[in-house]
Amino acid sequence: MAISNNREPKIATGPCGYVLEDVPHLVDYIPDLPTYPNPLQDNPSYSVVKQYFVNVDDTVAQKIVVHKDSPRGTHFRRSGPRQKVYFESNEVHACIVTCGGLCPGLNTVIREIVCGLNHMYGVKRILGIEGGYRGFYARNTIPLTPKVVNDIHKRGGTILRTSRGRHDTSKIVDSIQDRGINQIYVLGGDGTQKGASVIFEEVRRRGLKVVVAGIPNTIDNDIPVIDRSFGFDTAVEEAQRAINAAHVEAEGFENGIGFVKLMGRYSGFIAMYATLASRDVDCCLIPESPFYLEGPGGLYEYIERRLKENGHVVIVIAEGAGQELLSEGMNQQDASGNKLLQDVGLWLSQNIKDHFSKQRKMTINLKYIDPTYMIRAIPSNASDNVYCTLLAHSAIHGAMAGYTGFAVGPVNGRHAYIPFHRVTERLNRVVITDRMWARLLSSTNQPSFWDLNKVEAKKKEETKEETEGQLIVGENHTEATSASRPKE
Template identity: 55%
Template sequence: MREFKASHSATFEINLYGLSGATSVIFGLYGAWGARFFTLGPAAAQSRTRTPVMSSTSFARRESVDSSAAAFQAAHKAAPFASKHPKGFGEMVLVDGVSIEKTYLLPVPNLRQWLPEEDQQTCNRRKLDTVAEDSVERKSTYNKIMGESDVILGDIRRNDSQEAVSRAYVRAGPRANTYFDPSKVKAAVVTCGGLCPGLNNVVRDVTLALWNLYGVREIYGIRMGFAGFYNWTSLDQKEAPIMLTPKTVANIHHYGGTILGSNRGGFDQDKIINFLTTYGVSQVYVIGGDGTHRAANKISEECRRRNLAVAVAGVPKTIDNDVDLLDRSFGFNTAVEEAQRAIRSASTEARCVPNGIGVVKLMGRSAGFIAAHASLSSGDVNLCLIPEIPIELDGPRSCLDHLEHVVEEQGHGVVVVAEGAGEELLGTSVEADAGGNKKLPPIGAFMKDRIQEHFAKKGKECTVKYIDPSYMIRSVPANAADSLYCMLLGQNAVHGAMAGYTGFTVGLSANRVGDIKGAKSSD
């Protein structure tokens, strides 16, 4: 990581709005209402004139902290959101000991670093797919062009015990100049691994961004994962790449799955590179999980070794929402919504019989986010078991003891268990799938049997209904929130690749989309 050039050294003010206690704060923003709060010193604030902190206030360089604080105070008072509030928001309070003096940026590799001679330095003028009466193509600039000083702070929660240092990521978005000449770009899009709500959305949004924003006209859709780069011949075209156009992707976001198909395994670096060189592909968009991203980084590193001007961009996909550094993964919200259907069914079944117990197994190999979020948001779950917490089944204050008391009190109970929970009870399988993932023990059926045994030993009757929605929660179309998120990911992956970034992934961090360097293939 390198130290960020722009100065982020400042003592700043934050309105606590009546909160008391430890000096722990969150760097936030008013968003659409105007006032933004960043850890920017006067110099940095001055350099951001294209995005003013307040439309009615311009920050000039000030030498003292007091004058800087006064400026923030004035901005706060003049904020449209604060002024429109019937009671206002009062004075801002200076928080002592909470500051950021240095920000270290995690840089993203760029083709300009080792192939400067291939840099086309094309002015990034957004292409509009319309033609004027004089047949002259019309183009427009973007609303905001990202520069080197546009970053996302990785540590927005602060308190007075932390060092005045923060990490940062490159903020995603269009750049002033593209590395590639868009008219010469050929791109490839591939989906790998398991299904996830929103896959079709990402494929569609990458295609539309390439076609409508940059004018790219050759976009290969690689079929059935990495093997689709080579696992076909001129005589057998069943799994040959398809050409992606606005017409072919027009309505695919209304359906689950992926129009390209997906598969685990099949990675052959040399054969994939051979496809890229044979067909002149200069941008590869890889949509997949951690294993897929490791493979994508191998492609990026090999292209660099061979001095190939190929940008490799990743879009992280995991229904389990267990991607480090990111706020969430696409498809997760949809999966939680769908999981609630199973929980409601289990609750209904349990309520309608004496001592009824509904057991629902949900996806979550090594992280229980789906199980936890679905349980908490449903309001119907009495016991939730996740991989992060060891399960204690027997004894006082154990899981089964708790469930017994719940059934005694309300006449029924609902249990949710993540598929990866309980390895300490059932052991770890030595078998693995093509993607290297170990097969999981049947924790759902195991819990059903143990619940029945527990109640039988106590001489109590119970009726246990076991529901396993399994792949149903991941094969549905993305909901509105995930659809919007997929659009942000797809478009910003294209912006990053066009700028020459490679070996990176796009994702939401601190509620902003960033370009984040991928791990080395040896990791």
């Protein structure tokens, strides 16, 4: 049973074009709920903190750079502990579910939700839903305690297991009611957060005192609004190992080509950042930047020139790049509804071999490396571990304060509560007319493989979208739909 989300966004406006895109609260549909003092004020761990609680009116600006005559833009509610909470500790019955693909940091978030609820708020009843959303009505659960999750952050994957595919919303909410669950923490990408949004709408329709909080993750970093998704730093760091191996192999042979395929179904952030970080890459190919193979300015010509100049070439390609060059399987989908991609890495590496051996009569030594599942399966690094802790705590504070129907994440370095529709309405993608992509082109010295007229047209299109995104008419605020750009 699918419940459509037809409700208007919860928006408040103020002077100078200020717009707050707020998140739902339990009192929006259950009035006169009692409140309780936040137990953090008696927690010894927080006794050293000068200010226990976040001001209820604090917000976080989506755009940190504005022009002096432009509107102040969109804000989101700042995350953090509130002075009053809407749940007593012994009343809370929480659950955690992981859905979609694996990502470094999932176990860390699970651990920190369990430990945070227990140590900060005294919550003892926490369930893990095994096997994704279908685990709710398949009755697959495990009790989670700080002892159970003590060292799971040292492992890759998720101890709760995961799944892709459709689910029955009505059955899920029936199970939530039957079990007496009142806080749901959902970990997953944009498809998972869309599912969480639908579950929240059904919970609200039934008038249940149940919080639905999303912690978005995708290794591709394609969730909009937030600065980055957890696991991304780990993925970039691990991707460098594969690039380094490709570089060593390429240098070791005459006309050596190291070819590395990385994750990036629709967004090339891992490929771009790993390329910039490694500094050993001669060519980076991503979904956002079309390329062609033959003819003047094409990929083959560039590879041949680099081989003659340096004796070797290192190429990085995101899995979604060049799909338009392959004709098979374009309309097939996986269980989550994502388009099934062809293996562009294997296809292109074979085409490069054929081109140089048959047409150019050159002997090349190509080594193909695909570290996808090795990267997805590793534990998160130190940076992501700290980040996962902040995400988990922000979600807990929001749930205890009665906020619901939200995803949590950093916006300009400050954690905020973001309405579900904002993190699912589009994908965050590399802007190839932005400075970060220009830095990559400068670092690799590769051509853009784009016709200059197309580049200029793309710039005009994005400038128009940016301008339209600043317009405010009455209470209707339209945010720019161009992709979120990496911060300067």
